[in-house]
Amino acid sequence: MAGEGGEHWTKMIRQNMEYPAWRALSPYAQALYPWIKLEWKGPSNNNNGRIQMSVRQAAHLLGCSTKTGAKALIELQQKGWIVVTQVAVLGVKGKARAHSYELTEIALPKGLGDVSAAKGNPVPRNLFRDWRPGDDFPVAEVRTNNPCRKNGI
Numbered sequence: 001m002a003g004e005g006g007e008h009w010t011k012m013i014r015q016n017m018e019y020p021a022w023r024a025l026s027p028y029a030q031a032l033y034p035w036i037k038l039e040w041k042g043p044s045n046n047n048n049g050r051i052q053m054s055v056r057q058a059a060h061l062l063g064c065s066t067k068t069g070a071k072a073l074i075e076l077q078q079k080g081w082i083v084v085t086q087v088a089v090l091g092v093k094g095k096a097r098a099h100s101y102e103l104t105e106i107a108l109p110k111g112l113g114d115v116s117a118a119k120g121n122p123v124p125r126n127l128f129r130d131w132r133p134g135d136d137f138p139v140a141e142v143r144t145n146n147p148c149r150k151n152g153i
Contacts, residue, residue: 010037016105021079021128028068029075035061036082037103046109049085054098073099077139080104080127084140099140104128 012034016022022030035058039051059069076082086100102108107122127137 008038010034010040012037013105016126016128019128019131020133021081021131024079024131024133025075025081026072028062028064029072029079031062032058032069032072033076033081036076036101037106040103040106046107048106049100049102049108049112051101051103052098053101054088054096057098074139078136080129080131080137083125083127083137087140 025033036051036053039047039053041047053073055066055070055073057069058073059066062069062072073082077084082101082103084099085102086097088097088099090096102125104125104127107124110122112122131137
């Protein structure tokens with residue numbers, strides 16, 4: 001369903017998609033990545049590092065179960081495509097907040113990311129380029145609110 005105000009698109013870089021870290025992703029993780037990337041507001045309003053995507057949103061976008069949506073988000077972390085910058089919380093009065101993510105192929109806003117020595121501009125970390133089979137990156141998983149399964153939940 002198209003939104004009002006013109007087209008909204010994102011660029012997928014073929015060179016990045018040829019890295020082993022892309023080919024090791026499941027089809028669900030590959031399908032979810034452009035949806036997360038569509039949440040980036042561009043270089044002039046750089047919100048990288050503050051991009052939020054819940055498991056339920058991922059499942060809805062992919063047309064799959066929340067378990068499969070969660071697996072896709074975990075895979076993207078393991079392969080270095082996204083990094084959790086702020087963990088999800090239930091919050092005050094039950095108002096939840098999803099994980100916030102950094103897209104490692106896009107530079108963080110000035111003052112937050114690594115900078116190039118030449119121009120002082122932020123540079124993307126591209127962690128996926130360093131991924132090797134059997135050497136996954138750490139994952140920040142959503143913590144359960146009822147780990148002991150008490151009160152019939």
